[in-house]
Amino acid sequence: MTVHPRLEASAALYKQRVRASDVLPNAPVNPDKRKTQIVVVGGGAGGLELVRKLGAKFGRKKHDIILVDKNLSHIWKPLLHEVAAGSLDANLDEVGYRGHCHRWGYRFFQGSLEAIDREAKTIRLAPVLDDQGDEMVGSHTMRYDYLVLAVGSVSNDFGVPGVTEHCLYLDSRKQADKFRTRLLNHCLRVSRAMMADPEADEKVSVAIVGGGATGVELAAELYNAAAALRHYGLEVFDESRLEVTLLEAGERILPALPERLSNAATHELQTLGVEVWTETQVVEAKKWGLITADGNDIEADLMVWAAGVKGADFLSGLGLETNRNNQVIVTETMQSVTDPNIFALGDCASYTPAGETRPVPPRAQAAHQMADTVFDNICRIMKGKPLRSFTYRDQGSLVSLSRFSTVGSLMGNLVGGAMAVEGRMARFIYTSLYRMHLIGIHGWLKGLGLMLIGRVNRIVRPKLKLH
Template sequence: MKHENLLDAEAGEMAAGDALAAPVEVRGREAGGTRKTQIVVVGGGAGGLELVRRLGAKFGRKHHDIILVDKNLSHIWKPLLHEVAAGSLDANLDEVGYRGHCYRWGYRFFQGSLDGIDRETRTISLAPMLDETGKEVIAGHTIRYDYLVLAVGSISNDFGVPGVKEHCIYLDARDQADRFRTKLLNHCLRVSRAMMKNPDADEQVKIAIVGGGATGVELAAELYNAAGALRHYGLEVFDESRLNVTLLEAGPRILPALPEKLANAARHELTELGVTVKPDTQVIEARPRTLATSAGEEIEADLMVWAAGVKGADFLGELGLQTNRRNQIIVRETMQTLDDDRIFALGDCASYTPEGSEAPVPPRAQAAHQMAGTVYANIVRSLKGKPLKSFTYQDKGSLISLSRFSTVGSLMGNLVGGSLAIEGRMARFIYTSLYRLHLIGIHGWIKGLFLMLIGRVNRIVRPKLKLH
């Protein structure tokens, strides 16, 4: 049962605003009794975290109460999850703790999962937080808002294929990437030990990746990078030749977002590494250690990864807001929802189709960054009583990293028709720069530059693989 008490924003000031002794209704008030303007952002991904940083830096805590809600305690940039899964990146070094970040930038953080929205009272409800044993740690409570921003990202779309949820691993969050890495290392250890006992044994780690988009392609390449380094970390007889990676794509070619020439170059690079690329291959069922295709083929694998597309989380369709068939919240050009001017949505959970376009803005990190900028500007404008600005998506192109082996992509997107193709070192430099811009977006210039320097040092002094 939910109880509603009044929490004073100043008296209850905490760097980690989730440490509540009892269920409450979170309301912000100034010392004189005047109600603060309360802006609540649900989702601490790339767009949401950048937004609360900018709002906190703009308004501070005197007259405004900026609140971030997320079910996790830390942020990791989603495009890096394939490196976390392969062990090439230690997420503990790159994650951003919300508690420390909120203290630095003047907002509050509450850990929790969105359970519902009451638009009449302008409150959101958070589900109870449970520990691993199912015991309640934080009771369900409500948070008042004057403006609400939904930035909860996306989840993998299994398209209703039987057995996928039970037998495949997604790479939507850090815990899933960690789970994959643990299973991968266990299989590599099994093969290494078998080879030590019998050098002539034909032992392999079989991995099937469903989805030839950026995540699937980058993971396939990163696996070979990691496998090549394992011999230096105790697996003396293991190398990349013991990997058997199959990349399955239902469409006619991998990387449909890139020009065909670049997609072919990426396929050639993967093939050279040892990846079996199978386009025009539709998976119709996932079974224990087996994927069944529409052509009647059965593909055996020790590990099966599903990276065949994204959709909005199921609960988004239950909030009383209009959604599309992929469960994304439909927004207008101002990033406001169709049903409520006080509620915005951005990033992968939002669907916006520009006027004159047949397709919505693609769910990419660059889109979330640009949407966050528009939402920030429109909240500021709304508070000042000014007209809101329209969102204009600027396609900067797409870049795909094939680990240390290569990088391919097209730059400037709709500015030059996506015809500026780049490969090699220049593409790798620009790809790395995208993450650096992300660091600046969530930390500001000074700390962002320091973190880039620290990251450079860590690549030299830290182990190249995370093995635990």
């Protein structure tokens, strides 16, 4: 691969600065005066909240808190279905790591984890490439005293043929933007066809595999967006030109919720126009659509795979004990069972409480609680105190059907998730979850300010992002 001379010189200067800042293990630093270096890989909800707390707690005097992420900004993953439908402008809600790290006293490095040398206590980061595939920063190593893995999860295709080639995922903002662009292109195609021939029966068909929260919320959000397109240049396009099919392999959608709420969500989706197919297993994806186990062919312009999550494949090659879903197995203190100097939290971690048969579910609330435990335990290590065990407190599940409805259950630990909520109360609680996320990564003052700005943006900004 040819590297531009200017980029090569910039990379060399970057590496010199990295060595001078005591990131690389061969930095000429007096070991007695070396800062305690805590490296967090992954800037999702749990990782970003953790580095904020660590930076605010320890500062830069005797500690070096470093966040590593392959992206330059963070967006709350439960919002990606709104980004995909165009209902949310991610530019307004994303958090730039470089500005955030300056505010909270940690450092940010762009990169992807490639390997861990546990004996030398270093990690190796893959080269950083530009959008044309040219190398901007070469592969380099970074030392750590304590390492935290918070890289989240990716969609699990369960080895179904054709999914990787023909289906879209909603694991990142880039993928959500890709879906939105393709969706708008198909809507424009149908709109132009209808203008040329008003009698034409043109429609945009979307097939969503997976009846969990992501699939259900995306299905409802698509109808919300389609209803608004007529006001933004597509005069002859509306929700009647949209066909959405939701496929679930289980007996019902939203299996984490009580059956009554699952049935209520199914009814709401069907009222909107969504075809809900349960007990339907997809066995192959083609360019034109999906093939089910019972032999049905489902043609679709767009196909979204949201049937499950797993840890990224590289996690199983780091030398740490992982499960079949590539999640790092951790103890009750959130430390890897392989190495006590390495912690893991969020969707990439697997922890099964004593007496339980199933691990803690991969939810945003679990990542938040795990981040609290990791922060507390790192502080305890610094003070030489015994570590605290993680206790998962199930606060229930909420699913938003866009502006149409919200359903969920609360206080799972206390009443077995039996406290069902619907309507405005559920919507208020659902919105509060995002507000608590803002406070978790920004603190109370800026978090409250961003809430106010968000309310103003909903009034003055367009309802859809169309570019």
